[in-house]
Amino acid sequence: MRENSVQYSSWLxxxxxxxxxxxxxxxxxxxxxxxxxxxxxxxxxGLIIGIHGPWGSGKTSLKNLLINALKASExxxxxxxxxxxxxxxxxxxxxxxxxxxxxxxxxxxxTNFLYRAVLRLAxxxxxxxxxxxxxxxxxSPAYSYSINLIASFFNNIGNYLAPDSKDLKVLAExxxxxxxxxxxxxxxxxxxxDDLDRLTDSEIAAMLRAVKAVGDLPYxxxxxxxxxxxxxxxLDKTCHNKGDEYxxxxxxxxxxxxxxxxxxxxxxxxxEIHRIMQSDRRETTALKSLDSSSISFIDINQTCIAPxxxxxxxxxxxxxxxxxxxxxxKDDVEPGDLLGITSLEIFRPSLYRWIIEHKNLLCSHYxxxxxxxxxxxxxxxxxxxxxxxxxxxxxxxxxxxxxxQDMEAVKALFPFAKASTLGFGSQNNISLSYLDPxxxxxxxxxxxHFDAYFRLSIEQYSLHESEYKQFLLYDALSPxxxxxxxxxxxxxxxxxxxxxxxxxxxxxxRAAKLIEFCFDLEEKYNNVDQxxxxxxxxxxxxxxxxxxxxYEALFDTVTQQILNSESPxxxxxxxxxxxxxxxxxxxxxxxxxxxxxxEYLSSKLQYISTPAFPVRAKESxxxxxxxxxxxxxxxxxxxxxxxxxxxxxxxxxxxxxxxPALFSKYDELYKAFIVFSHVVDKAHFVMFTLDALVHKIDGxxxxxxxxxxxxxxADAYQVAITKLIYDVSLRNDISIIDIGxxxxxxxxxxxxxxxxxxxxxKVDLVLKEWKKQMKTNSDTDQLETYYL
Numbered sequence: 001m002r003e004n005s006v007q008y009s010s011w012l013x014x015x016x017x018x019x020x021x022x023x024x025x026x027x028x029x030x031x032x033x034x035x036x037x038x039x040x041x042x043x044x045x046g047l048i049i050g051i052h053g054p055w056g057s058g059k060t061s062l063k064n065l066l067i068n069a070l071k072a073s074e075x076x077x078x079x080x081x082x083x084x085x086x087x088x089x090x091x092x093x094x095x096x097x098x099x100x101x102x103x104x105x106x107x108x109x110x111t112n113f114l115y116r117a118v119l120r121l122a123x124x125x126x127x128x129x130x131x132x133x134x135x136x137x138x139x140s141p142a143y144s145y146s147i148n149l150i151a152s153f154f155n156n157i158g159n160y161l162a163p164d165s166k167d168l169k170v171l172a173e174x175x176x177x178x179x180x181x182x183x184x185x186x187x188x189x190x191x192x193x194d195d196l197d198r199l200t201d202s203e204i205a206a207m208l209r210a211v212k213a214v215g216d217l218p219y220x221x222x223x224x225x226x227x228x229x230x231x232x233x234x235l236d237k238t239c240h241n242k243g244d245e246y247x248x249x250x251x252x253x254x255x256x257x258x259x260x261x262x263x264x265x266x267x268x269x270x271x272e273i274h275r276i277m278q279s280d281r282r283e284t285t286a287l288k289s290l291d292s293s294s295i296s297f298i299d300i301n302q303t304c305i306a307p308x309x310x311x312x313x314x315x316x317x318x319x320x321x322x323x324x325x326x327x328x329x330k331d332d333v334e335p336g337d338l339l340g341i342t343s344l345e346i347f348r349p350s351l352y353r354w355i356i357e358h359k360n361l362l363c364s365h366y367x368x369x370x371x372x373x374x375x376x377x378x379x380x381x382x383x384x385x386x387x388x389x390x391x392x393x394x395x396x397x398x399x400x401x402x403x404x405q406d407m408e409a410v411k412a413l414f415p416f417a418k419a420s421t422l423g424f425g426s427q428n429n430i431s432l433s434y435l436d437p438x439x440x441x442x443x444x445x446x447x448x449h450f451d452a453y454f455r456l457s458i459e460q461y462s463l464h465e466s467e468y469k470q471f472l473l474y475d476a477l478s479p480x481x482x483x484x485x486x487x488x489x490x491x492x493x494x495x496x497x498x499x500x501x502x503x504x505x506x507x508x509x510r511a512a513k514l515i516e517f518c519f520d521l522e523e524k525y526n527n528v529d530q531x532x533x534x535x536x537x538x539x540x541x542x543x544x545x546x547x548x549x550x551y552e553a554l555f556d557t558v559t560q561q562i563l564n565s566e567s568p569x570x571x572x573x574x575x576x577x578x579x580x581x582x583x584x585x586x587x588x589x590x591x592x593x594x595x596x597x598x599e600y601l602s603s604k605l606q607y608i609s610t611p612a613f614p615v616r617a618k619e620s621x622x623x624x625x626x627x628x629x630x631x632x633x634x635x636x637x638x639x640x641x642x643x644x645x646x647x648x649x650x651x652x653x654x655x656x657x658x659x660p661a662l663f664s665k666y667d668e669l670y671k672a673f674i675v676f677s678h679v680v681d682k683a684h685f686v687m688f689t690l691d692a693l694v695h696k697i698d699g700x701x702x703x704x705x706x707x708x709x710x711x712x713x714a715d716a717y718q719v720a721i722t723k724l725i726y727d728v729s730l731r732n733d734i735s736i737i738d739i740g741x742x743x744x745x746x747x748x749x750x751x752x753x754x755x756x757x758x759x760x761x762k763v764d765l766v767l768k769e770w771k772k773q774m775k776t777n778s779d780t781d782q783l784e785t786y787y788l
Contacts, residue, residue: 018064027058027065034255035069038190038221039079044183047221048211048250052228053257057311059225062257063192066223070190080147082106082191086207087198091505091550093163095203096210100158103191107151146185153178157214171214179217188219196226201234201509208235208250224251233476260312269305269315276323277335297336299412304340307405308347318343332452337444340413341453349467350485351406354395355413356454361388362414363447385420392421414445468498473510477517487525490518496536496611504544508554511541512561519567529649531572532608538562538573539611546614563630568640568679572647575655578631578662579605580613581624600695601654601661607736608650632662636671638678646681653736655679656688666707673711686712686720687737694741700757701744714749721746725773743767 041047053059070081084102086095153174160171181187193211196204211222228247235243248254309315322342329338345352355362361384392410396403411418442449471489475481489495503511518534526533538558545554562573579601586598635658659672677685689711694703721742743766744758751758 019068027062028069031062031065032069035066035073039070039073039188041188041221044186044218046216046218047252048216049221049223049253049255050228050247050251051223051225051255051257052231054229054311055227055313057257058260059257060194063194063223063225067192078186079188079190080107082189084191084193085195086193086203087195090199090203093550093553095199096206096214097158097161097163099191099193099207099210100154100161100215103189104151104153104155104158107154107189108148146181147187150178150181150185150187153181161210161214175214175217182218182220186219188221190221190223191215192223192225194225196224197230197234200507201237204231204234205238208247212250228254228256262306262310265309265312265315266306268312269309269319272315272319273322273335273339276319276326277330300336300340303405303408303412305343308343314347318346321346329452329455332442332449334442334444337413338453340409341444344409346466348406348409351409354406355410358391359447359450361391362410362417363445363450385416388417389420392417416445468495469502472499472502472514473507477513479520481517482520482524484525486517487521490521491526491533496533496540499537500540500544503541504546504554505548505550508557511554512557515558515561516565516567519565519569522569523567523645529651530647531569531576531651532610532649534569535573535576535651536610539613542614543611551614559627563634566640569647571635571675571679572651572655574631574634575658575662576651577613578628578635579654579658581628581631582658582662585621585624585628596695596697597661601657604654604657604736608654628662635659635662635675636668638675640678646684647679648684650736652680652684653688653691656692660692669707670710677711682716683720683723686716687724687742690742690745691737694738694744696738696740696760699760701741701760701763702757703741703745703748705748705754705756708745712745717746717749725770739770740764740767743770 051059051062067081067083070079082103083106084099086099089095089098092098156174157171157178159165160167160174165171193207196207199207211224215222228244232243232247235246237243239246305318309318318339322339325338325342326333326335341352341355344355392407395410396407407421411421442452444450444453467489471486475486499511499514503514515534515538518537522530522534542551542555542558545551548554559577562570562577583598583602583605656673656676659669659676663669663672673689676689680688690708693708693711694701696702724739724742740760740763743763747758747762747766748755
């Protein structure tokens with residue numbers, strides 16, 4: 001070992017404690033009292049206790065301490081303790097069944113197969129009970145017949161609660177016998193069910209129903225541990241927004257678990273940070289910059305750390321992140337500044353990026369290269385100060401309380417920001433205190449040291465993985481979340497892939513919720529190619545889920561969400577997905593007209609780059625036909641608000657082109673196009689409808705002219721053509737349509753002889769004239785004279 005080697009501190013792990021010797025929050029007495037209350041309970045009725053607390057409050061640690069206290073008690077004889085962790089089986093479809101099987105397995109211990117078979121006979125008929133009991137005592141004195149019989153009843157109940165079991169009468173009979181046996185033997189059982197809030201919405205509801213309805217048994221106590229807010233919000237979906245009231249009916253003894261006092265968490269954080277720095281050779285220098293009495297660090301702690309470190313889990317996360325950075329950067333940074341900026345990176349990543357983007361302004365008070373050479377130094381700094389003050393004021397006003405907190409954090413880390421908000425007159429004082437050109441400090445506000453704090457960070461305009469994960473798994477996705485922050489994450493090119501990564505496996509309910517939220521985000525913020533971003537999210541989730549055995553459940557949940565969506569954008573996805581399915585199921589026996597329509601639609605799909613749609617047509621052709629019919633039916637009904645922001649773009653074009661490929665009857669075509677008219681403006685309706693219904697075949701443009709006359713009047717056509725030639729913004733969609741189809745319909749409108757086709761030569765002449773008018777910006781009157 002080298003003479004001056006560094007002794008690094010150990011990592012902190014966010015693991016629950018298992019022994020009272022590890023308890024830093026003096027909960028041992030509390031758990032002992034609770035254990036005594038459970039063991040001394042003489043009431044035969046079943047009991048459901050709910051220990052609830054927020055994420056990171058130490059519920060699992062309390063459970064471990066409570067179980068230890070129960071096992072150590074003098075009165076534990078005759079009491080059986082069961083531990084069940086349902087989140088390990090989330091997504092299996094058998095969480096409730098496995099609960100009762102776990103009780104059975106724990107009670108039966110190591111009973112061999114033969115004994116279990118004999119016990120199963122005893123659960124079926126009471127006739128064999130005396131004989132089997134005698135045999136058990138004679139040949140297996142080590143095993144209690146009563147306990148093993150009770151275990152068999154629990155196991156049978158678990159079997160009859162399996163998804164594929166339908167025998168409710170037998171289930172009721174087994175439960176009746178179990179209750180009778182429990183009353184006779186007074187066998188007390190305590191079942192701990194941890195992390196209830198980590199289950200899906202449907203699993204939470206099913207677990208609570210099972211505990212209350214099936215598991216309500218004499219001498220059986222359930223101890224549920226969960227985050228009340230999460231569980232109640234989950235239950236809102238199945239209880240008419242009365243999840244909290246439903247939970248109160250289920251839980252007979254609710255026990256709120258308060259988080260450790262914040263001052264205790266802060267002491268722990270300070271102790272661990274000091275320990276990290278004391279392991280380094282330059283501990284005296286490091287500790288000086290982290291002196292709790294230092295004015296600069298007091299500000300950093302109050303604005304960058306204290307607002308975000310609310311529990312032990314937060315403290316451990318910050319400590320470990322700081323440790324990584326400090327061990328790499330310790331010689332180039334001030335620990336107080338590093339701790340503050342690390343906290344912002346973890347808990348306020350948007351502010352962290354804002355600081356990176358505004359380096360020159362935040363550090364301009366001391367960087368001569370950022371000053372305007374035409375102005376005196378003092379005047380140049382004053383201009384920069386005013387600009388920074390304006391940015392900070394906007395930050396505070398745009399985001400209200402969060403914005404004000406962000407502004408205070410920036411001021412704590414960057415003296416120039418603080419001076420700017422106080423007024424230029426205070427700049428000189430701050431310069432004297434902090435900005436000595438010959439100073440030896442390495443503060444973040446010095447331009448030459450600023451970059452060192454971000455050497456381990458991602459590129460300036462990239463997003464942290466934690467931001468994707470927070471959005472996809474944890475954010476409420478409520479109307480309050482329809483903001484620029486979520487929009488900026490959503491329209492990042494990596495978002496759809498991240499959605500597949502996190503939601504493709506056993507997160508069906510969350511995937512459905514995300515899809516609806518994405519629709520809402522696009523409606524509010526997206527003005528180009530609406531529907532495309534949500535479509536990519538859907539396809540990425542399905543592609544990722546295709547690797548897992550429960551793909552059918554995910555597929556059903558996602559497609560049903562699209563069918564049930566309250567967003568008009570869902571129509572675009574219905575059209576696209578129906579088109580993909582229709583093409584997959586396309587057979588050689590289709591009539592020639594339909595063949596041509598599908599061929600044309602297939603060519604249109606090439607204009608849009610999307611992930612594949614894993615429909616598994618060969619395995620479930622009938623189901624796909626049913627799903628395609630549901631999508632088709634959805635395209636014939638308008639159920640949304642009357643006022644919708646007009647849509648445009650590639651997905652909208654495919655929507656229009658899917659209609660003739662999906663419908664062949666005149667009335668169905670008409671209904672589907674009328675629904676389509678609600679999502680686009682009049683000009684786009686004309687363009688996309690003609691593009692969908694007029695096709696160039698063997699040198700002629702063919703169309704159903706009577707249908708088109710019902711959909712596109714001469715006046716509407718004239719307005720659309722005028723916009724097409726004179727409105728530059730409308731021309732953006734020319735690249736995704738056949739403009740010749742539009743010209744062909746205009747020629748037939750002028751014709752005195754009814755027809756369903758027009759030669760391509762005539763169309764070419766019209767297109768040449770249009771191009772001239774687009775170049776010369778001809779008078780509108782000239783265009784009107786030419787057509788009508």
